[in-house]
Amino acid sequence: MMKEFQWKTILKLSGEGGSITFLGKKNEREHWIYKRNINEIFSLEEMDDHPPNVEYQPSKTIKKLKPTVRKSNEATHWDSARKMIEEYPLEYLKPVHVHPEFAEKVWDIISTKKLPKHRLKLWVKACFPTTTNEIFELFYALTKSKHTVVLTGAGMSVESGIPDFRSPSGWWKNIDPLTVATVEALEENYDLFYEFYSVRINTLKGCEPHEGYRILAKWERSDLIHEVATQNVDGFHFKALSNHVDELHGSILTYRCHQCENEASRDQFLNKESCNFCNGKLRPNVVLFGEALLEKAWNNALNHIQQADLVIVIGTSLQVYPVSQLPKMTNGKTVYINKEVSEFQSLFDVKIEGSARDTLIAVDQLIRS
Known part of the structure; x- marks a missing residue:
């Protein structure tokens, strides 16, 4: 039958x-x-x-x-x-x-x-019923913005397996950054400095940028975002093929002599060798506490944010000065995405509490570019 x-x-x-x-x-x-x-x-x-x-x-x-x-x-x-x-x-x-x-x-x-916005929202809810109002607001703002900047922090990389620093379970809970990620530690307690950064470098070996990173790179190619400024030093934005990236705190993937500033290799640093030129101590090209941010990266990020119609802040507690001031430098719409949202972030126009990766995937589902 x-x-x-x-x-x-x-x-x-x-x-x-x-x-x-x-x-x-x-x-x-x-x-x-x-x-x-x-x-x-x-x-x-x-x-x-x-x-x-x-x-x-x-x-x-x-x-x-x-x-x-x-x-x-x-x-x-x-x-x-x-x-x-x-x-x-x-x-x-x-x-x-x-x-x-x-x-x-x-x-x-x-x-x-x-x-129009109100009718588009009806269609979003009909096609994707689990879409929250906040996700819709981010999607709509992203499609209307002519200049969008993304600012990322450690929370962006957590879902790639990189330990967070400032969450309740992060590294800073057990290690005081002022005793290790400083010029003083590098110069006076190099063994501790070396151990801290060698662990971080080796942690990166088994980690890859998650889907959220690739989505940001895709949005860049589609001219939906125009600049990424990041506090992260892991290089994941570049690895995910974003091009317009300013690493405000430097990179843990390149190395130099602290004394004469000549370049060094990753193996030289991990083998705890001294500088080939002056016998000085080797270090990653990261910005340590007490050092100034990289001027070129800072000025470029600030310039983009001042032009922005939309600034999306992802995975940062905004507790480190002066990066914490960047979202205040725009007249555009501001969106904050983090696993934990506190009253400190109340000035943002849209607040999304949750996974950076899942949030970006949800917004990308609505983007047809």
Whole structure:
């Protein structure tokens, strides 16, 4: 006996005067076929209201409300179904239901339309019901901004396996940074300094940039973001193929002599060798506590932020001066993303408490670039 397949609602739209339903079902070859039903609730049908054998008088013609349903021919490909959907002014119709299996296909259609914000939000909620208001606000701001800057901190790299510093369970809970990540430690307690940074360097060996990093790089290529300023020293933005990156605190991937500033190799530092030129102590090219930020990186980041329509801050507690002041330097919209959001971040326009990676994935789902 041949299996009977049931029609399912792919998309239902409502408007003044009725609804439009697009249906789909799989055939015996597991291929989808589609059709359209139009329910014109307030369709007007002229009815003659005069007795038989009486001369017809047009003035006595009345109009009665009569529901009608019109069906379309069946379509065997999504492209044909899409054309049926796009025949209608979607900007004026309300989505009542979107089948989860077709959410991305429907959203592909809607993302090409220039819908006002309130109607676009209805479609986002219909296609992706778990999308929060905050995620929508970030998505909308990102698509409208002409100049967007992203500022990242340690929380961005936590999901790649890099230990955080300032969370309750971070390294700084057990190690006072003022005793190790300083010029004084480098000069007076080099063994501790070396041990701290060699562990960090070796930790990077088994870590890769997570999907959030790759999304930021993709947004850069799509001209959605124009600058990344980062407090991180792990090089993950570059590794994920972002190009416009300013490393405000330097890089743990390159090395030099602290005394004469000649370049050194990673192996030289990890082998605890001395400088080949002056026998000085080797160090990573990171900014230590008490040292000035890299002037070129700082000035470039500041310039971009002052131009920005949108500044997105991700995974930083903003407790380190002067980077903590950067979000205050913009007149644009500000968004804060972190696993922990406190009253300290109350001045941001949008606050998203949660995973950096998951948040960026959720926003990217709405971006069709």
